[in-house]
Amino acid sequence: MRKVFNKSLLVLLIILISSFLMLIPINNKINDIKNPNIKEIINLRGDTNQYNPNVIVFFENETYDASSIEEKFEYYGGNISGRWNGDFNSFSGFYGIMPLAENASNFENEIDLSSECHIEPNGIVQAQMNYASIQSGALNLSGYIGGYNGLNDSSIALLDTGIDDTHDFLSGKVEEDINFIDPGGESNDENGHGTFLSSVISGTGTYPFNSTNPIDLHISKEFSHSEIHGTGSESGNYSIKLATFNVSRADSTILLNSSWSLIDAGIDEVWFELWYDGELINYSFNEFEDINSVFTYQVPEENLGLYDFKVKYHKILNQNPSFSVDCVGQFFPEFYVSNYLYFSGIANDTKLLNYKVLNETAQGKMSDIISALSAVIQNRTIHKIVSVCLSLGTYETNVNALSQIIDEVTDNGILVVIAAGNYGIDDFETLNSLAQNNNAIVVGSINDRDQVSSFSSMGKEIGDNVIKPDIVAPGGSKLDQSRTILSANANTNLLTSNYGTSISAAIVSASINILIEAKWSDWATWDGPNIAEKIKILKNALFMTATETNQNREDDPNTEIIESQNRFSPSLYLEAINLTSRAGLKDIHEGYGRLNIDTAIDSLTKSISPSSEYNGFLSSSSENPLGSHAYARQVELVENRQYLFNLTDIEEGAVFDIYLYSNQSTQYGEPVLLESSRRSFGVYDYVYYTPKKNETNPYIVIKAINGEGNFTLNISEVENSHEPTLEIPEITYNGKSKNTTVLSLSEREGDQPKKNITLDRYKFYIEYFDNDTANVPPQGVYVCIPALSKNFSMSQSNIADQNYTDGAIFESEEIELPNNQTYNYYFHVRDGERQQYFPSESTYLTINISNPQVIKEFQYRHHFNDGLDNWTIVGSGWNVLQQSNQNDDRSNLYMNNWSAVYFGTHHYYPTNYSYQPTVMGEYSNGSFVSPYFDLTNLEDNINPVLEFGCRIS
Secondary structure, three states: OOOOOOOOOOOOOOOOOOOOOOOOOOEOOOOOOOOOOHHHHHHHOOOOOOOOOEEEEEEOOOOOOHHHHHHHHHHOOOEEEEEEOOOOOOOEEEEEEOOOHHHHHHHHHHOOOOOOEEEEEOOEEEEOOHHHHHHOOOHHHOHHHOOOOOOOOOEEEEEEOOOOOOOHHHOOOEEEEEEOOOOOOOOOOOOOHHHHHHHHHHOOOOEEOOOOOOEEEEEEEEEEHHHHHOOOOOOEEEEEEEEEEEEOOOOOEEEEEEEEEEEEOOEEEEEEEEEEOOEEEEEEEOOOOOOOEEEEEEOOHHHOEEEEEEEEEEEOOOOOOEEEEEEEEEEOEOOOOOOOEEOOOOOOOOEEEEEEOOOOOOEEEHHHHHHHHHHHHHOHHHHOEEEEEEOEEOOOOOOHHHHHHHHHHHHOOOEEEEEOOOOOOOOOOOOOHHHOOOOOEEEEEEOOOOOEOOOOOOOEEEEOOEEEOOEEEEOOOOOOOOOOEEEEEOOOOEEEEEOOHHHHHHHHHHHHHHHHHHHHOOHHHHOOOOHHHHHHHHHHHHHHOOEOOOOOOOOOOOOOOOOOOHHHOOOOOOOOOOOOOOOOOOEOOOEOOEOOHHHHHHHHHOEEOOOEEEEEEEEOOOOOOOOOOEEEEEEOOOOOOEEEEEEEOOOOOOEEEEEEEOOOOOOOOOOOEEEEOOOOOOOOOEEEEOOOOOOOOOEEEEEEEEOEEEEEEEEEEEOOOOOOEEEOOEEEEOOEEEEOOEEEHHHHOOOOOOOOEOOOEEEEEEEEEOOOOOOOOOOEEEEEEHHHOEEEEOEEOOOOOOOOOOOEEEEOOOEEOOOOEEEEEEEEEEOOOOEEEEOOOOOOEEEEEEOOOOOOOOOOOOOOOOOHHHOEEEOOOOOEEEEEOOOOOOOOOOOOEEEOOOOOOOOOOOOOOOOOOOOOOHHHOOOOOOOOOOOOOOOOOOOOOOOOOOOOO
């Protein structure tokens, strides 16, 4: 069935991601009306290309000379609103209004826009639990069993719409209130977004297990038809999901009391509906505005489970209505743990800082966030701030000022957590611009079944080989029969229902204080020396213990796009992890995977030793989203000893992987994988490892990928009694073979170069032998090139070859030899306690490298001809050229005949370029390979131009 294109996107405000009001309504439309994409929603509020008079002028210094630059700003008609001068170590500047675009351009042209002076728009930013507590692994550790609730004297800074601290869940939680929108004004929450997140982080909960009273759920929201369903003129019935909740008590009563009001005309009928398992079971017809209608439903034993509460309305032809709803529901919620106060936050001993940067419509300015972050740094030790929750975002592309401040906040020992955004997989870039920071923790959302939520923004690689988001955490779902998140409702003392990546970010913000309590016990220890390293340790623990969901993204049936297809979903369990490139560890949909707070704590607080047996029980996400998904411990090993990590007693059908991570992370706190049992040849239950000097205390993490069940982990030392040896290997390449230790790229791809030239790239090869029958991989194999002052690590060419007694070939990466000279090189191997050199410790092998000459002339253009080299014209019109695999087998797509995709300088077969993508992805995406082009002898007055052409029919 073709999916109806009803794009349910963010409801209220413009350029913002994260879950600003969190409730992003779902629509179940009767009519086939195209809903707006992100660009259309932005344009509903105004042209994004129009001039923005709000500007930030900043410098990469602690202070700046105010007199000169501010005088020029005011000379051109600017009004300065505020300053940061001495507030940060590497940032200073001011913000204000430049009313006329022409004056702004003149000001920009006159000042020196050097690397230390920048101008950016003062862009608009907008805002972006029981089940979720268990799902994230927090409830297993919380106070009802005397576990971790977060340091009770530490705080989390929430930069949001304010906090209603009169709510029972938040009594005594707020340490400080500052209104950055209206200095000196109230910091209360007219919107509700900040209060909701505050309770997710630190709410105490007041609803006891086995209560005889139902809970009260309050939903009060405004909806604009055009921002949800687009600007089409058609009439029809439309539905918006308000909440999904689980009812756990048979013979109990669900009560729903609802009303609605028009803001802009265009609705003539409204219904409030209760659905169970896809079936409408009761509803009220609310004929008139502002008149409450009530209906009830007695829950039978066979209908316990998830219920969807929706509003349906009829839109009048050629109208663009907006309206509000106000509803109160009563029901008995689900219970999972006894002796526990329900709707408690993740770290409910944590204090909160209420830094109001968004107004009642959840909008604010970049400058207010910068000022709030300045207060965070200044108040760090006063309020013992451990993290900042930034559940807000923008699509403003110039966010260097704020990104620089986030780096400084991190340098001061405070983790910054940012919501990835709620724009899903739209064809517009969906990742929150604020989330494109290497040091911040960026969080996406999963639903109650551990699938990436349909609305969770797709990430990207942001530079320095860093991918965002970093991790996913519970954020609810906008789809039927998938839970929304319940938390505190501002100004009513009741609960409300929402979903979005803002909630996910709040959960991770709270988890930070739990991990600090578990590892460092108190603020004084956490705040001690090397706090920058402690931040990396904490991030490393969160990331390395996250687990793949191994499921496709949830599919929104109301959109034209099939969100669950592979290209929009996390990388499924298909490939071996590359230890060099880190491929397979992290992707642009779920980062490292779903949050496991309990496992992260275990990695920081528990250790194991060899010669012992350890047992556990794990569940994959698809099997049980509430189960334990990973086992983590720090291991105490001895340098240069060989160890076997082996899993036994695993249930049939279950797939558990072993990962060994370094106790040192990257500069951004990302895990460094030392070894993994994930292998392309299908053996998953063991790994050998020989630690070097600085790797004797790695972390072992066992992750459930498929199925569930018990496991037994054995760690044993392996006997190492034979010396390793190295020999010249026989290398097979391009239908040829050669005994050699080095080959150029051009030779491997079919050319026959007369000389080795500086333009080329070179791979080095060596064959490794070890007669120890355990067949432990070598600790390290290296090619050493003194002229480059570097030892290059080598990896096994065929990782499935696990027999080292008859030799295994190792190869280097592609190495550039840039100078016209003779290069000496030798090989070095260690198997732990023993080492070997080739040819010897004091002799070298050599390779002569020359500057390139004119190797061959090449054509600048080429056209295929009918009949030439068996190319034939097929069909009419554009005349598709076709080739047979019997003549030329360079296409890996077709069994017999194939059409031409040409990339090369000539077509004589065989040659070293490809006609079809060499690396395949979905929809035949991939990379083409061209020959080398020698441009070194072109005259000085010639400027080469590289042109790519694509013919699409």
